[in-house]
Amino acid sequence: MARLPAGVVVISARLEDEFRGLTASSLVSISLEPPLVLAGLERESATRAAILETKAFNVSLLTRSQEFIADRFAGRAPAMDPQWRTLPHRIGANGIPLLEGCAAWLECRLVEVHAAGDHDICVGEVTAAATGRGDPLILWDRAFWTLH
Ligand SMILES: Cc1cc2nc3c(=O)[nH]c(=O)nc-3n(C[C@H](O)[C@H](O)[C@H](O)COP(=O)(O)O)c2cc1C
Numbered sequence: 792m793a794r795l796p797a798g799v800v801v802i803s804a805r806l807e808d809e810f811r812g813l814t815a816s817s818l819v820s821i822s823l824e825p826p827l828v829l830a831g832l833e834r835e836s837a838t839r840a841a842i843l844e845t846k847a848f849n850v851s852l853l854t855r856s857q858e859f860i861a862d863r864f865a866g867r868a869p870a871m872d873p874q875w876r877t878l879p880h881r882i883g884a885n886g887i888p889l890l891e892g893c894a895a896w897l898e899c900r901l902v903e904v905h906a907a908g909d910h911d912i913c914v915g916e917v918t919a920a921a922t923g924r925g926d927p928l929i930l931w932d933r934a935f936w937t938l939h
Contacts, residue, residue, distance in 0.1 A: 799928040799935070801851045801864045802830055804841035805887045809873040810880075812888075813838040814865040816930045817910075818850060826917040828899065831910040839911060842901055848915060849883050850897040851890040854925030855937035860890065861928060884919055895922045 797816040804811045817831035828850070832839035842848045853861055860878070862868040871878065879891035883898045899915030906912075926937040 793933050794931070796929050796931040796936075799853050799861050799930050801853060801860065801890055802832070802838060802842075803849045803851065803888050803890075804838050804845060804847070806841040806844065809841075810871070810875050810888050811838040811841045812864045812871065812875075814861045821914065826920075827902070827914055828897065828917060829912055829914045831907065832913050834909050834911060839913070842913060843904065843911075846901040847885050847887060848899050848901060848913070849885070849887040849889050850899065850915075851893040852895040852923075853890075853928040854892065854894050854923075855928050855935075856925065857890070857892065857928060858935050861935065892925070893923050894925050894927050896920065 800815050800818050801812050802815050813836055815830050819829050821827040821829050875888055880888040883889050885898050889896045897917050898919040900918055901913060902916045903914035904911050929936045
C-alpha cells in the first residue's frame with residue numbers, strides 16, 4: 792500500500808475542553824447524497840476514543856508546507872498541548888478545532904462505525920465544508936510529496 796498515493800489530513804475531535812487530533816492518510820470520499828467520508832482509525836487512538844464518545848470530528852487537509860504538523864499529530868514531534876495553544880486554529884460550528892492554513896476543511900457528524908481488524912472504519916456525514924489554498928500534502932512510498 793506504500794505505492795498508493797494518499798492525501799494527508801489531520802482528523803480532530805474534542806472532549807470537553809481537551810482537543811485531540813491525529814494525522815491520517817485513510818480519508819476517502821464515499822457518497823455525494825448524503826455527503827459521506829470515511830476514515831480508518833486505530834483502535835488505540837485517543838482521537839478515535841473522543842470521536843466515538845462525542846459522535847463528531849473535523850478534518851483539515853494539510854498542504855505541503857504543513858509537513859511539520861503531520862509529524863506533530865503522528866506523535867513524531869513534540870506533543871500538542873490539550874488546547875493547541877502553539878498551533879494556529881479556529882473552532883468550527885460544531886465546537887471542534889480546525890487548523891489554519893489548510894487546503895480544505897470538513898466538519899462531520901459520526902454516523903457509522905465498523906470494526907475492521909485493529910482499526911475502526913468511521914463514516915462521517917459532512918455538515919460543513921470549505922476550501923483554502925495551497926498544494927496538498929501527499930503520502931507516497933513512506934515519504935511526503937506534493938503535486939509539483
Ligand atoms: C502519514 C501518516 C498517516 C497516518 N494515517 C493514519 C490513519 O489513517 N489512521 C490512523 O488511525 N492512524 C494513522 N496514522 C498514525 C497516527 O497519526 C498516530 O498513531 C497518532 O499518534 C495517533 O494519535 P492519538 O492517539 O492522539 O489519536 C498515520 C501516521 C502518519 C505519519
